Amino acid sequence: MGALDSSYHLWRLRRRLQWPADRLYELKKRKLAELLNYCYRHIPYYQEKFRQIKAQPEDFRRPEDLDHFPILEKEILRDRALEFLDSLANRSAFMRYRSSGSTGIPLELFYHPAERLRMGYTVTRELIYNGLRPWHRLVNITEPRHTSPKDRWYHRLGFMNEKFLSVYESSALNLKLLRVIQPHALIGFPSVLMLLGQQMPLDEGLVLKPRLLFTIAEVLSPEDRKILTAQWGVEPIDLYGANEIGHIAFQCVRRKGYHLNTDSLHVEILAGNKPVGVGQRGEVVVTNLDLRVMPIIRYRVGDVVQRLEGRCLCGCTFPTLGHVSGRSDGFILGLNGKIFSALEISLLLKPLEEVNQYRIIQDQGGKIVVEWVPRDSNAQPQGKIQRLLKERLGDSMEVATRRVSEIPRERSGKIRAVVSNLPNPFWKRT
Numbered sequence: 001m002g003a004l005d006s007s008y009h010l011w012r013l014r015r016r017l018q019w020p021a022d023r024l025y026e027l028k029k030r031k032l033a034e035l036l037n038y039c040y041r042h043i044p045y046y047q048e049k050f051r052q053i054k055a056q057p058e059d060f061r062r063p064e065d066l067d068h069f070p071i072l073e074k075e076i077l078r079d080r081a082l083e084f085l086d087s088l089a090n091r092s093a094f095m096r097y098r099s100s101g102s103t104g105i106p107l108e109l110f111y112h113p114a115e116r117l118r119m120g121y122t123v124t125r126e127l128i129y130n131g132l133r134p135w136h137r138l139v140n141i142t143e144p145r146h147t148s149p150k151d152r153w154y155h156r157l158g159f160m161n162e163k164f165l166s167v168y169e170s171s172a173l174n175l176k177l178l179r180v181i182q183p184h185a186l187i188g189f190p191s192v193l194m195l196l197g198q199q200m201p202l203d204e205g206l207v208l209k210p211r212l213l214f215t216i217a218e219v220l221s222p223e224d225r226k227i228l229t230a231q232w233g234v235e236p237i238d239l240y241g242a243n244e245i246g247h248i249a250f251q252c253v254r255r256k257g258y259h260l261n262t263d264s265l266h267v268e269i270l271a272g273n274k275p276v277g278v279g280q281r282g283e284v285v286v287t288n289l290d291l292r293v294m295p296i297i298r299y300r301v302g303d304v305v306q307r308l309e310g311r312c313l314c315g316c317t318f319p320t321l322g323h324v325s326g327r328s329d330g331f332i333l334g335l336n337g338k339i340f341s342a343l344e345i346s347l348l349l350k351p352l353e354e355v356n357q358y359r360i361i362q363d364q365g366g367k368i369v370v371e372w373v374p375r376d377s378n379a380q381p382q383g384k385i386q387r388l389l390k391e392r393l394g395d396s397m398e399v400a401t402r403r404v405s406e407i408p409r410e411r412s413g414k415i416r417a418v419v420s421n422l423p424n425p426f427w428k429r430t
Contacts, residue, residue, distance in 0.1 A: 009118075013125045016263045017316045024262055024317070028063050031289035032266065036060055039295050045083040046297065063266045063287075071273065071285060072299045074105045077244070078356070081108050084294045094293055098350060099243035105357045106350055109244060110294045118290060119246040122261055123239070126250040129316070130237050131212055132185050139181055141165045141174065141188035141196075143347060167192050167344045168392065171199040179205050185212035190224045190236070191331060191341035197231025198339075209233045216241070218343050219325055223424075240324050242301050245288045249321050257308050257320035264290050268298070269307045269321070278309040281322075331425055332418070333365040334393050339425055342418040348388045354379035359407050360418045367398040371407055 016024070036057035039046035049070050050056065060066055077084070085091065095116060097109040132138065144166045163181055165174050167189065175196060178186075186193070186208075193215065200207060213228065213236040220238045229235045240258055241247035248265060249258035260267050266289060268275060269282040276282035284301040306322025332340040342360070349358050349370070357373040370385050382401045389399050 136184035187214040346417040
């Protein structure tokens with residue numbers, strides 16, 4: 001998008017936050033009809049599903065009618081990924097994206113660059129609504145693949161020029177860089193921000209006091225929220241999303257719930273595949289209304305949330321969710337008391353194409369066990385697993401590998417890439 005198109009699109013997205021409910025509902029109905037018609041004509045996987053349930057797109061006139069459509073599991077999206085693409089499309093224009101981290105199930109995803117750009121605008125809307133201004137210095141501590149410098153027109157003018165630091169750099173180095181940048185706003189995994197906050201008083205230099213603190217990717221527990229508030233001097237604002245479908249919901253300055261991005265997603269809260277009532281908890285199932293390269297309909301994310309009712313006093317008309325639970329993996333404890341973010345460590349194994357699924361288990365400090373499910377009978381990733389983890393955790397860290405035929409879901413139905421049976425090192429200090 002050019003400068004005017006970008007500004008206009010972001011302005012439109014921002015205005016939708018105050019749209020009345022009936023206008024948002026009509027937008028969702030229109031988008032859903034367009035999505036289902038497209039999938040019926042172009043996408044092999046969904047063509048098969050329409051045949052199986054003996055239905056056509058016009059049978060789903062309202063978002064609520066989707067409860068008759070099959071739920072999409074992560075394993076299906078992984079194993080049948082190419083069936084979600086239009087066989088006649090020019091795939092050279094697609095972006096290839098590999099996702100995992102929180103579940104240990106690597107997914108190969110495809111997008112058009114414009115789709116990823118629209119996802120980015122949704123995130124920008126969340127930040128701006130919560131007080132970020134174009135001239136603020138924003139630092140994102142994330143995976144290295146996201147750390148390339150941005151070079152759009154507004155970045156060259158000094159607006160929304162986000163800086164990136166890597167989660168794999170030492171806390172001491174990242175703190176040194178942060179003290180040079182002096183960010184107005186900071187965004188990162190809760191576990192990584194806690195590790196930085198713990199290190200900050202130990203290093204010489206100015207104590208950082210950002211105006212805004214945003215958390216992403218991991219569950220933000222009430223205990224974590226208290227710790228981060230004490231460390232950074234500002235209460236965090238949590239943003240909730242999944243790589244496959246983009247940002248699902250976001251907290252506002254009231255921090256009482258999560259506003260659903262209902263203009264781009266249809267979100268269902270289900271228990272036993274049935275909608276839950278107000279105040280009840282259920283699994284998150286999401287339909288992205290905007291994706292076309294690799295459409296995602298009724299995708300089980302794997303998290304559990306509470307359904308809320310009523311309009312937030314912040315002024316945003318988007319419906320709200322309660323506390324998100326699901327991907328709280330905590331920390332990996334290394335030797336000599338060193339602490340690592342569990343999500344950070346699990347992301348190291350994402351490039352392993354020989355592996356269908358993996359899980360990291362820690363029962364004692366200084367030792368981890370990696371369970372892995374092979375993609376085929378010839379897969380031998382043990383050496384790569386050892387190398388990737390020891391490069392980060394240290395050569396003295398004991399890393400055992402265990403080939404398994406499957407990794408079962410937990411009793412809650414969720415899949416976790418990291419299972420730590422050790423006490424949270426921050427909670428026991430408070």
